[in-house]
Amino acid sequence: MNELVFIALATLMFILMIALAVMVIRSKDLIKAAILLSGVSLIASFVFVLLRAPDVAMAEASIGSALTAIILVFAIKKTNRFEEGGEEK
């Protein structure tokens, strides 16, 4: 792969990851936060593919973006969906 394309793609992915992570912190809706968090993992697994680490990418995609999100959603369903002060009327 062309080195410039590689650097540009990787930088784009890193910016997207940071943006998504900030959205996770700012979100008051916890289910939305869990789904955004799985998006962070999905982009991270793409970065691992770019860095030629397909083994790690598979683990990140399956654990990070599928199982973690669903386990968090199950936990949120048993407690409260909204953070304090963030409940929509």
Added chain:
Amino acid sequence: MMERTTFHRSLPAIALALLFAATLFVAFVEVDFGEPRIEEELPVNYQPGEEIDTENITTPGLRYLANSSEETGSANLVTAVVVNYRGFDTLGEVTILFLAATGVGALLSFIKDDDEKKKKKILPPSLILNKGARLVLPLIILFGVYVFLHGHLSPGGGFQGGVIIASGMLLFYIAEPTKGASHKVISIIESTAGLAFIGLGIVGLMTASKIFLANDFAGDWGEVGMLVSAGLLPLIYIAIGFKVGSEMTGLVEKMRGDGS
């Protein structure tokens, strides 16, 4: 007053943590982490595709690159390191996963669902989800089995394959909220797979090299790159795949609780 009682209560925990830290310190103070184990030379930069000078190997990484296909018969270098050279670490990793799943189960067993929440009606899943899950579930499980069966040939392995199977079961749980796999069957599969891993390690004790988790059949079975090759590595990965798959399925089932 309040602070004092909480501090008083946490004293045993602090003492235990300090004792644990002291034990770890005594155990690991002798180990020099980060030192090259083969020769005391600076690591050499390796470029992919480069021919390795086998006479002048200075780092463990270069040693694995040069000898892994000969010593382990695995076409996937990551698998060679994870299961062959660092097999004992993998056993520890599987144990940690097992302890985490057991801990979640133990914690959740204390929580009982409130009556109020039980009265909530479970919404049936939509037709598309229900029928689509039935169509896709066998394919996901087949892919998971493929991933851990080909761990020594292509990227992936026991952990990844097991988690893919578990996410397939997760889809099943969402599509069929009232049904679930039997806890008994899950725990039987899990313990059998764990015992199989240890058993394959003991095989290494009995064969030529007399080392736990040694892989002495590497050169005897098949050629590098064939499905039947790499000695015990595929068998260990099958055991790990079953163990991780059943463990994660059990974890998801415990988190789901009854319905909803």
